[in-house]
Amino acid sequence: MREVEYNTVVETVARLCKEANYFLGDDVYNAIKNGLEKEESPVGKDILNQLLKNADIAKNEEIPICQDTGFAVIFLEHGADVRVKGDINQAITEGVAKGYTEGYLRKSILSDPVKGKNTNDNTPPIIYTTIVPGDKIKITVAPKGGGSENMSAVKMMTPADGIEGVKKFVIDTVVQASSNPCPPIVVGVGIGGNFEYVAFLAKKALLRNIGERNPDPFYADVERELLEKINNTGVGPMGLGGRITCLDVFIEVFPRHIASFPAAVNINCHAARHKSAVI
Amino acid sequence: MSEPIRLKTPLTEEDVLKLKIGDSVLLTGKIYTARDAAHKRLFDLAEKGEPLPLDLKGQIIYYAGPAPAKPGYVIGPAGPTTSGRCDPYTPKLLEIGLKGMIGKGVRSKEVKDAMQKYKAVYFAATGGAAALIAKNIKAVKVVAYEDLGAEAIRELEVEDFPLIVANDAYGGDLYEEGMKKYRRE
Numbered sequence: 001m002r003e004v005e006y007n008t009v010v011e012t013v014a015r016l017c018k019e020a021n022y023f024l025g026d027d028v029y030n031a032i033k034n035g036l037e038k039e040e041s042p043v044g045k046d047i048l049n050q051l052l053k054n055a056d057i058a059k060n061e062e063i064p065i066c067q068d069t070g071f072a073v074i075f076l077e078h079g080a081d082v083r084v085k086g087d088i089n090q091a092i093t094e095g096v097a098k099g100y101t102e103g104y105l106r107k108s109i110l111s112d113p114v115k116g117k118n119t120n121d122n123t124p125p126i127i128y129t130t131i132v133p134g135d136k137i138k139i140t141v142a143p144k145g146g147g148s149e150n151m152s153a154v155k156m157m158t159p160a161d162g163i164e165g166v167k168k169f170v171i172d173t174v175v176q177a178s179s180n181p182c183p184p185i186v187v188g189v190g191i192g193g194n195f196e197y198v199a200f201l202a203k204k205a206l207l208r209n210i211g212e213r214n215p216d217p218f219y220a221d222v223e224r225e226l227l228e229k230i231n232n233t234g235v236g237p238m239g240l241g242g243r244i245t246c247l248d249v250f251i252e253v254f255p256r257h258i259a260s261f262p263a264a265v266n267i268n269c270h271a272a273r274h275k276s277a278v279i
Numbered sequence: 280m281s282e283p284i285r286l287k288t289p290l291t292e293e294d295v296l297k298l299k300i301g302d303s304v305l306l307t308g309k310i311y312t313a314r315d316a317a318h319k320r321l322f323d324l325a326e327k328g329e330p331l332p333l334d335l336k337g338q339i340i341y342y343a344g345p346a347p348a349k350p351g352y353v354i355g356p357a358g359p360t361t362s363g364r365c366d367p368y369t370p371k372l373l374e375i376g377l378k379g380m381i382g383k384g385v386r387s388k389e390v391k392d393a394m395q396k397y398k399a400v401y402f403a404a405t406g407g408a409a410a411l412i413a414k415n416i417k418a419v420k421v422v423a424y425e426d427l428g429a430e431a432i433r434e435l436e437v438e439d440f441p442l443i444v445a446n447d448a449y450g451g452d453l454y455e456e457g458m459k460k461y462r463r464e
């Protein structure tokens with residue numbers, strides 16, 4: 001069995017925390033640039049220009065795009081034929097503490113939801129592990145800010161609601177969110193599974209790059225339709241009115257119980273942060 | 280977009296009354312950061328009629344909790360946070376003289392009513408443009424509640440901080456008007 005050093009995990013996670021917070025993805029940068037051509041509102045155009053300028057500064061100076069450097073959400077695809085020398089969860093936690101401290105990232109985590117104090121190193125992270133074939137480990141760090149996370153929603157719909165019900169739920173959630181999640185947003189949608197899994201699907205959908213469609217043509221069409229409908233709501237950049245409310249919509253689905261029809265909407269801000277590495 | 284209006288803090292009632300939703304503003308002077316944790320403390324003091332650690336008359340609160348500063352920097356990235364979390368405390372602060380607020384997102388009816396009653400203005404800053412906004416901040420010092428860390432009250436000296444008037448003292452709301460204007464059926 002292949003072995004990976006404990007420190008390789010620590011260093012990789014620390015680096016990904018910094019990179020995800022400093023470097024806006026090229027896909028997102030280009031989507032904002034394209035949006036600038038379609039935006040009709042002068043205020044909206046001004047905001048999109050500020051976002052591009054902001055991304056340039058963050059990249060050149062290696063400082064965070066946004067002061068809310070998020071909850072460190074980690075997705076692990078762990079090959080069955082590889083092991084880390086030591087506790088991988090501990091190594092990831094150490095990597096997050098190192099990345100957030102060394103990288104001058106904001107520490108936003110309280111040790112207990114009710115009685116807690118700031119943990120001062122942004123730990124613990126939230127870690128999702130999937131065991132996959134192979135002898136590699138893919139680590140994705142997706143720091144998630146509070147403003148957009150707070151506007152997300154899960155709904156236990158009925159099968160009779162169908163796909164039209166899901167579309168209405170997505171649009172209502174986005175309009176209700178207005179400026180709070182920092183539009184132009186990226187929308188992750190989960191359909192199927194059960195109560196907790198549908199939220200996971202919506203979150204996982206946010207790991208896709210702009211323009212990356214669901215492989216099923218049916219859902220790819222729904223993604224395109226939702227993008228257009230969201231951009232017709234008029235919410236606009238920062239909710240102040242305009243054409244560009246959303247950069248993309250990603251749908252992830254899973255089989256469901258005959259009685260249930262869960263749906264989830266996880267909203268991401270325009271920074272849409274996620275960076276991956278394979279070790 | 281129309282030429283930006285240049286404003287200096289502290290704000291007078293006259294300054295506030297000439298602002299209308301959609302106006303673009305460049306703000307210079309001292310402003311104060313406070314998020315909901317600091318608001319709760321200010322609110323509790325104001326309710327009891329006790330003195331606040333800073334005089335809010337004519338001042339502007341910026342809803343923000345900056346990231347740490349890298350060596351050689353005045354401040355870390357410092358964009359606006361969601362204003363709505365401060366809504367329960369805001370009418371009281373407006374009553375004792377607060378004239379302006381900077382943040383992102385819609386305000387409650389109670390806040391909008393209090394803004395009309397006490398003549399105040401709410402500016403939107405660009406959420407997530409935190410690295411860019413930090414360039415407009417020339418000096419910073421903690422003035423209260425240091426124990427709150429990123430949520431402490433900081434005095435910021437800003438120069439030409441770009442803002443949009445989102446709610447004015449006449450009941451205008453750019454979040455509502457803007458969305459209506461660009462909505463397509």
